[in-house]
Amino acid sequence: MIISDHELIERLKANDKGALTILYDSFCKQLLVFSYNVLKDKELCEEMVQDVFIEIWNRRSELQIKVSLQSYLYAAVRYKIFAEFRKDKAIRVELYDDINSRLQYCTPETRMIHEELEEQVKQIIGSLPDKCQLVFNMSRNEELTHKEIAERLGISVRTVETHITNALKMLRDSLGYAVTLEFILHLLK
Numbered sequence: 001m002i003i004s005d006h007e008l009i010e011r012l013k014a015n016d017k018g019a020l021t022i023l024y025d026s027f028c029k030q031l032l033v034f035s036y037n038v039l040k041d042k043e044l045c046e047e048m049v050q051d052v053f054i055e056i057w058n059r060r061s062e063l064q065i066k067v068s069l070q071s072y073l074y075a076a077v078r079y080k081i082f083a084e085f086r087k088d089k090a091i092r093v094e095l096y097d098d099i100n101s102r103l104q105y106c107t108p109e110t111r112m113i114h115e116e117l118e119e120q121v122k123q124i125i126g127s128l129p130d131k132c133q134l135v136f137n138m139s140r141n142e143e144l145t146h147k148e149i150a151e152r153l154g155i156s157v158r159t160v161e162t163h164i165t166n167a168l169k170m171l172r173d174s175l176g177y178a179v180t181l182e183f184i185l186h187l188l189k
Helices: 005-013 016-040 041-056 069-087 087-096 099-104 106-126 128-142 146-154 159-176 181-186
Strands: none
Touching: 005 016, 005 069, 016 041, 016 069, 041 069, 106 128, 106 159, 128 146, 128 159, 146 159
16 A cells, blocks of 8 residues: 555654654664765664654654655665764765765666755745845855845845745745754755
């Protein structure tokens, strides 16, 4: 019997441990391979993947996933990978080289997931009000400072900050808990 993502999420919210087991059995091995291709540390990868499932269970009542569960889980693991790089820079400096290609294209499946996430981010950005979208794109794509954007558009720096804050909040709300600010910004590069 195939269970839809929506049904699985609803079962998790209803405290159904069987739903967590289904989720784990469906994605654990894929996530381990994905993380191992980047970190090359089996124990660390196992711990990270376990943490993702524990966090889902602990936050089950407030889950609001707007992308596929597969995309959500890969994004959660990807976030854990970035967190590991931040935590242990000295040891992992050599692993950081070419991380984008290893994260995005470990397997055809991860390439598809990355493309799905990128498309979702583009759609969310496209749904923002015109001025908010313009400010956000100037900040992220043109890499302008808040002051430069304010000067170009004839608005205050505070208004620029408000637009960017609103755009990031919309992205976080739409993409779910696992996709943090850092990950969203990484996707937009």
